Amino acid sequence: MNKPALAWRRLPSSPLTSGNSDPATPDCALTRKFDSFVRLDATDRDLLNALVREPLLGTAGQDLFQEGEQAEHAYALLDGWGCRYKNLGNGKRQIINFLIPGDICDVYAFVSRKMDYSVGLLTDANVAVSSLSNFWDLLWSSPRIGQAFFRSTIIDEGILRERLVSIARRNALERLSHFVCEMWARLQRVGLTVGDTAPFPFTQEQIGDTLGLTAVHLNRTLQILRTQGLISVQNRTLRIHDPKQLREIGGFDSSYLSIEEMA
Amino acid sequence: MNKPALAWRRLPSSPLTSGNSDPATPDCALTRKFDSFVRLDATDRDLLNALVREPLLGTAGQDLFQEGEQAEHAYALLDGWGCRYKNLGNGKRQIINFLIPGDICDVYAFVSRKMDYSVGLLTDANVAVSSLSNFWDLLWSSPRIGQAFFRSTIIDEGILRERLVSIARRNALERLSHFVCEMWARLQRVGLTVGDTAPFPFTQEQIGDTLGLTAVHLNRTLQILRTQGLISVQNRTLRIHDPKQLREIGGFDSSYLSIEEMA
DNA sequence: CGATAGTTTGATATCCTTCAAAACCTGTGG
DNA sequence: CCACAGGTTTTGAAGGATATCAAACTATCG
Numbered sequence: 001m002n003k004p005a006l007a008w009r010r011l012p013s014s015p016l017t018s019g020n021s022d023p024a025t026p027d028c029a030l031t032r033k034f035d036s037f038v039r040l041d042a043t044d045r046d047l048l049n050a051l052v053r054e055p056l057l058g059t060a061g062q063d064l065f066q067e068g069e070q071a072e073h074a075y076a077l078l079d080g081w082g083c084r085y086k087n088l089g090n091g092k093r094q095i096i097n098f099l100i101p102g103d104i105c106d107v108y109a110f111v112s113r114k115m116d117y118s119v120g121l122l123t124d125a126n127v128a129v130s131s132l133s134n135f136w137d138l139l140w141s142s143p144r145i146g147q148a149f150f151r152s153t154i155i156d157e158g159i160l161r162e163r164l165v166s167i168a169r170r171n172a173l174e175r176l177s178h179f180v181c182e183m184w185a186r187l188q189r190v191g192l193t194v195g196d197t198a199p200f201p202f203t204q205e206q207i208g209d210t211l212g213l214t215a216v217h218l219n220r221t222l223q224i225l226r227t228q229g230l231i232s233v234q235n236r237t238l239r240i241h242d243p244k245q246l247r248e249i250g251g252f253d254s255s256y257l258s259i260e261e262m263a
Numbered sequence: 264m265n266k267p268a269l270a271w272r273r274l275p276s277s278p279l280t281s282g283n284s285d286p287a288t289p290d291c292a293l294t295r296k297f298d299s300f301v302r303l304d305a306t307d308r309d310l311l312n313a314l315v316r317e318p319l320l321g322t323a324g325q326d327l328f329q330e331g332e333q334a335e336h337a338y339a340l341l342d343g344w345g346c347r348y349k350n351l352g353n354g355k356r357q358i359i360n361f362l363i364p365g366d367i368c369d370v371y372a373f374v375s376r377k378m379d380y381s382v383g384l385l386t387d388a389n390v391a392v393s394s395l396s397n398f399w400d401l402l403w404s405s406p407r408i409g410q411a412f413f414r415s416t417i418i419d420e421g422i423l424r425e426r427l428v429s430i431a432r433r434n435a436l437e438r439l440s441h442f443v444c445e446m447w448a449r450l451q452r453v454g455l456t457v458g459d460t461a462p463f464p465f466t467q468e469q470i471g472d473t474l475g476l477t478a479v480h481l482n483r484t485l486q487i488l489r490t491q492g493l494i495s496v497q498n499r500t501l502r503i504h505d506p507k508q509l510r511e512i513g514g515f516d517s518s519y520l521s522i523e524e525m526a
Numbered sequence: 527c528g529a530t531a532g533t534t535t536g537a538t539a540t541c542c543t544t545c546a547a548a549a550c551c552t553g554t555g556g
Numbered sequence: 557c558c559a560c561a562g563g564t565t566t567t568g569a570a571g572g573a574t575a576t577c578a579a580a581c582t583a584t585c586g
Contacts, residue, residue, distance in 0.1 A: 068518075086428055089514055094428045111410075111417045116519040117424060147374075154374045160423050161380060165349055165357045168430050168475030171573070203532060212431030217574055219534060251352055256379040434541070466564065480542055482566065527586100534581070543572075550565065556558090 028052045029102035029190045030076045030128065034148035036189050044142050051128040051138075052078055058121045064105055066118040071109030074135035077101050080125020081201055085209070086117050095210035097159060098122070098183070098202070102190040107153045110136070123201050158256040167212045170251065172221040175211045178250030180231060184240060185257050200238035291315045292365030292453045293339050293391065297411035299452050307405050314401075315341055318389040327368055327390065329381040334372030337398035340364050343388020344464055348472070349380050358473040360422060361385070361446070361465070365453040370416045373399065386464050421519040430475045433514065435484040438474045441513030443494060447503060448520050463501035 027035070031048040034040060040048070055078055058064065064075050067086060082099040096117055099105060105119045109132065121127075130138070139146045159182070166175045187198045208218040225231050230242045230249075240246065290298070294311040297303060303311070318341050321327065327338050330349060345362040359380055362368060368382045372395065384390075393401070402409045422445070429438045450461045467485065468478040476484070488494050493505045493512075503509065 086424070088428065088432055092432050094431050096424055096427060108417060108420070111413050114518070116421050150374050154371060157371070157420055157423070158379050160420070160427065161349070161359055164359060164423065164427050164430065165351065167427065168357050169351055169355050205532080214575055215533085216535090216576080220574095223534085255377070468564080477543055478565085479544080479567095483542095486566085529586090530584085532581105532583075535579085537578095538576085540575070541573090544570085546568090548565105548567075551563085553562095554560090556560100 028078050028128070029100075030078065030104070032190050033102035033152065034145065037148040037151045038144045040142075040144055040148070044144050047138060047141055047145065051076065051130060052126075055126040055128050058125045058127050060121055060123050060125075062121050064119040064121070064127065065115055067115055069115055071106055071113045071115055071132065073129050074109065074132055075105040075119070076128040077103050077105065078126040078128055080127075081122040082119055082125065083122060083206070083210070084117050084119050093209050094212070095206060097156070097163070098210065100183075100186055100190065101192065104149075104152065107156070122206065155257060162256050163210070172211075172213055172217055173224060174250050175213070176207070176218070176221050176225065176250075177230075177246050178252050179207070179211060180225075180238070180240070181243075181247050181250050181252035181254075182257070184238075184243075185254050189257075196241070196243075197237050197239045199236065200233055201236045291341050291391070292363075293341065293367070295453050296365035296415065297408065300411040300414045301407045303405075303407055303411070307407050310401060310404055310408065314339065314391040314393060315389075318391050321384045321388045321390050323384055323386050325384050327382040327384065328378055330378055332378055334369055334378055334395065336392050337372065337395055338368040338382070339391040340366050340368065341389040341391055343390070344385040345382055345388065346385060346469070346473070347380050347382050356472055357475070358469065360419070360426070361473065363446075363449055363453065364455065367412075367415065370419070385469065418520060425519050426473070435474075435476055435480055436487060437513050438476070439470070439481070439484050439488065439513075440493075440509050441515050442470070442474060443488075443501070443503070444506075444510055444513050444515035444517075445520070447501075447506075448517050452520075459504070459506075460500050460502045462499065463496055464499045 026049075027045060028049055028051065030051065031040070031045050034048060035045070058080070064082070065071065077099050079101045081101075082103075082105065084096040084099065084105070086094050086096065088094065099119070106115065108115060108117075139149050162178075162182070166178050170178060183200070184193065184198055187193050192199060203215075204218050204222065205215040207213075208215045211218065213221070222233070225246075226233075230240070230246050232239045232241065246252070289312075290308060291312055291314065293314065294303070294308050297311060298308070321343070327345070328334065340362050342364045344364075345366075345368065347359040347362065347368070349357050349359065351357065362382070369378065371378060371380075402412050425441075425445070429441050433441060446463070447456065447461055450456050455462060466478075467481050470476075471478045471481040474481065485496070488509075489496075493503070493509050495502045495504065509515070
């Protein structure tokens with residue numbers, strides 16, 4: 001999570017947009033996510049998809065920015081995975097949240113400019129980059145886009161609260177179950193689930209770092225879910241065999257992720 | 264934290280504003296807090312202070328609203344203390360964050376309307392209440408007020424992140440130390456610290472519920488800080504004897520609370 | 527095919543919880 | 557002013573969940 005610096009190559013052409021079936025209008029993950037919050041019209045989609053035109057290719061292990069830096073750009077993941085994280089003095093690390101395709105990396109930047117966390121890439125990734133002011137303009141270019149953005153930040157905060165509850169009050173098995181349910185729901189929103197499978201590129205250490213558990217203990221806990229026949233993980237792909245029981249164990253209630261339609 | 268319903272009495276006159284020395288312009292806690300983010304002018308202050316005119320008096324143990332409810336009002340604490348919290352199925356409770364004078368209770372409401380947490384009062388409290396739309400208008404009535412509001416929500420999110428790190432990665436002693444430092448810094452911002460003392464109306468169980476610890480274990484941990492001569496608590500008042508060592512133990516770095524001036 | 531990162535297993539230590547009871551406050555009514 | 561009730565703090569003893577340390581095993585990729 002700390003390669004030397006941001007040495008990005010510009011993609012020459014046709015960025016990979018993943019998980020979308022319609023070849024005529026290949027919405028990027030950000031567009032898909034926003035659209036799931038607020039029905040967008042064609043103009044909105046074009047405005048958002050324009051972000052994709054010149055994505056930068058980041059590589060696994062690279063940081064988009066680090067704690068303490070001044071924010072200068074807005075980043076959104078188009079494909080690929082990342083995480084917000086903090087390093088503690090004693091060498092420990094806490095992952096605040098994973099970032100999946102469609103996620104915006106640094107809302108915080110819009111006000112503070114000085115980041116209190118880092119964002120790193122877990123995989124190679126296409127990243128939409130734009131100046132803060134351009135992104136700001138985009139948000140105000142349409143009321144629907146602005147609303148969708150606002151909702152996505154609100155949901156991020158809800159995810160944070162729910163994670164806090166998980167870590168503070170649930171044991172390892174409950175935590176992990178809840179986490180799997182949450183990732184599933186988030187991936188579904190951007191159309192990345194296929195049947196009962198979903199991409200799952202995390203190492204066990206990374207999952208441990210988000211759930212406040214040791215990699216060792218996470219491993220043992222994962223084995224329980226596997227031997228109980230609830231999930232399986234192969235080839236960086238998650239398969240959920242018994243979603244109902246998984247939700248039950250984790251005490252998962254998806255309402256914090258999917259905001260009701262506004263009155 | 265679950266009294267029957269909101270049965271509020273309207274205060275007939277002159278609400279208590281606490282902690283302010285200037286009798287000519289008695290800024291409410293919200294005004295003081297916003298002013299600490301963005302220097303306000305006289306008009307801004309008047310607009311904010313106008314919220315105080317008809318505060319409602321809530322009583323300790325009362326909920327302002329509960330998880331699952333539709334938000335209809337914006338609430339701000341003028342004096343008195345509260346907390347955001349969630350109840351888990353198994354009877355456990357997690358306090359997301361304490362609310363101190365000047366804090367706004369439900370930013371979330373502005374977008375979602377359906378709350379994913381409850382807000383309860385720890386003490387009797389004067390609460391500014393306003394319709395969502397009026398509050399929204401207030402926020403846009405001056406760029407400084409809007410900016411200050413935005414900053415306060417950003418800081419709230421930073422507090423949440425930092426609490427997550429605390430609970431996930433710090434042991435009881437570190438957690439508690441960090442918590443004390445944080446409360447101190449927040450109270451200082453609204454002018455509620457006096458010398459090396461600050462109000463501290465929490466029960467040990469409530470502190471445990473925010474730090475993910477048992478009341479019993481919190482008690483023992485508190486004793487360590489006391490016998491080491493770092494802090495003392497008497498009469499719902501906290502006294503800090505050795506702030507430096509406290510910060511050291513808790514790994515406390517205040518930068519997440521005090522956003523840099525914008526460029 | 528060897529190097530490196532990730533996963534799995536085992537044994538032991540520690541921090542925190544749980545349960546239970548006593549001591550201590552604080553406010554209230556007689 | 558005292559006695560009493562309810563909530564809060566304190567103490568003790570024992571159990572459990574997770575961490576820590578260390579090593580073997582397994583994938584993956586140049």
